[in-house]
Amino acid sequence: xPSAGLKGSRxxxxxxxxxxxxxxxxxxxxxxASQGKTLxxxxxxxDFEIAHSCGGMGTCGTCRVVVTSEVDKLPPRNEVExxxxxxxxxxxxxxxxxxxxxxxxxxxxxxxxxxxxxxxTS
Numbered sequence: 316x317p318s319a320g321l322k323g324s325r326x327x328x329x330x331x332x333x334x335x336x337x338x339x340x341x342x343x344x345x346x347x348a349s350q351g352k353t354l355x356x357x358x359x360x361x362d363f364e365i366a367h368s369c370g371g372m373g374t375c376g377t378c379r380v381v382v383t384s385e386v387d388k389l390p391p392r393n394e395v396e397x398x399x400x401x402x403x404x405x406x407x408x409x410x411x412x413x414x415x416x417x418x419x420x421x422x423x424x425x426x427x428x429x430x431x432x433x434x435x436t437s
Contacts, residue, residue: 334348334349334350335347335348335349335350335417335418335419335420335421336348336420337354337357337358337361337417337420337421337422337423338384338420338421338422338423339363339422339423339424339425339428340383340422340423340424341424341428342363344361344363346358346361346363347361348417348420348421349417350416350417350418351416351417352416352417353371353412353413353414353415353416353417354380354410354412354413354415354416354417354421354423355367355371355378355411355412355413355415356371357417358412364428365378365380365412365425365428366378366427367412367413369413371413372395372413373395373396373399373411373413373414374395374399376399376403376411378411378412378413379405379409379410379411379412379426380409380410380411380412380415380423380424380425380426381406381408381409381410381423381424381426382408382409382410382421382422382423383408383422383423383424384420384421384422385419385420385421385422386407386408388418388419389410389415389418389419390415390416390418392410392414393414395411395414396410396411396414396415399411
C-alpha cells in the first residue's frame, strides 16, 4: 500500500561517508574526513581551530600545515597553492589546508598550535 504523499515523488538522500581519518600531532582526537572536502573544511567541521585569515582562498598562507604521513599519496598542488609554495619556498610536505583536497588518511602538524603546554611545530 503506497504511503500518502509519496506517489510519483522522487527523493534524493545524500549520505556523507567518512572515508578517511586525520590525525593532528599532539592532539588526541582523530578527525573524520570525507573525500572531496578540503583539509581546512574538515578541520573546521570537526571544531579544530586553525588560522585562515583569507577565508580559504589560498592567498594568506596562514593555514599552512606539514603533512607527516602519506606525503606520496597527496594530490598535486593546484595553481593557487603552487604559486604560494613557490613564493614561500615550501617543502613538498608543506601544504595549504584550504587547497588540499582529502584523498587519503593523513597525519599533520599545525605550526603554532599548542596542545597541553607543547607546541606542534614543523
